[in-house]
Amino acid sequence: AGTESVEGRYDERFSSVSSLLPAGTRLVCNQSRVFAARIFAQLAEDGADANDVEVMFLSPEAPSPDPARCLHEPPDGQTWRCMIRLADVREGSRLTALLGAGDSKSDVSLQFEVLRVYNPWIEEDEPDGVEAAVKLVTAGESPPPTAADMFARFGEIPLPPYLKRKVEDRDSDEYQTVFSCSKNQGSVAAPTAGLHFTPEILSEIKSKGVSVSHVALHVGAGTFKPVSSAVVSEHDMHEEQFSVDVAEIADISDSLDQRAPIVAVGTTSARLLESLYWLGVMELKQQPSSTSSSHAIRRLEQWQPYLLAQEGAASLPAPAEAFRALVTSCR
DSSP states (O other): OOOEEETTEEEOOGGGGGGGSOTTOEEEEEOOEEOOOEEEEEEGGGGGGOOOEEEEEEEEEESOSOHHHHHTSOOTTOEEEEEESOTTOOTTOEEEEOOOTTOOOTTOEEEEEEEEEEEEEOOTTSOOEEEEEEEEEEESOSSOOOHHHHHHHHEEOOOOGGGOSOOOTTHHHHSSOTTOOGGGEEESSOOGGGGGOOHHHHHHHHHTTOEEEEEEEOOOGGGTSOOOOSSGGGOOOOOOOEEOOHHHHHHHHHHHHTTOOEEESHHHHHHHHHHHHHHHHHHHTTOOOBOSTTSOOBOOOTTHHHHHHHHTTTSOOOHHHHHHHHHHHHO
């Protein structure tokens, strides 16, 4: 189909996206990979009469908030924030995970001990539940598997409701973007815009002189949990973890210096770039954002960008300057 323009807008098939990206463009893609975050379990105290309870794992709390790290380590003792679709769960409750379909390895067990209950979890057309922290307790296999392997054994890929179908085995590979990388597992939903790309489209884009930068932002509960506060300023957004190689930040900075177009693939890549900008602004303003002596771990609070914008509306740095400052501070 040819491109049709109506008042500056274009109607085009996505397979022709390479024709819309000029040479020199930098495409920023989210490499995060979806893991089998949905597990069904039963309350241990309910015995043989227990009903199946959905447990959606959202993000780890310990030993690290980085899901990619935790998923590559043994799960026993890890603490995760999760959604438990059962309203009367309380601290001290213990749930026993049910083996996934077709898995007969009954010698392996996985339990969740509820450590903290944070708040109710209310979703339209779904049973009420709670948001809680649980400790993983495993037994029955030596050497122990990684948490990713254990989730894959007991859990399933959490397909979004709009797909209107049950999970299939193929979803562990097909409900992923072509950019996804196994070392960057950690999302509970795929970065949706990236699902439009195929290896062929990506190859064609690169052949047109477009550069590709890879980043990783792990999609968490904030992408689908409803806003329940009457005033948006009272809504507490969930944290999301992201990681970027310093070399990638430097490449993006170079493209900004050259005034090359920067195209973020979807909102996850866009908010990661925005976060990098504000972290760079904090460096220039000499406001600490590092949470480790190596300066490798940074933190951006929910309302910090708005406060920084109010403080320096007339003198905010250009994106290239902010990215350069961040590169310098990380090296």
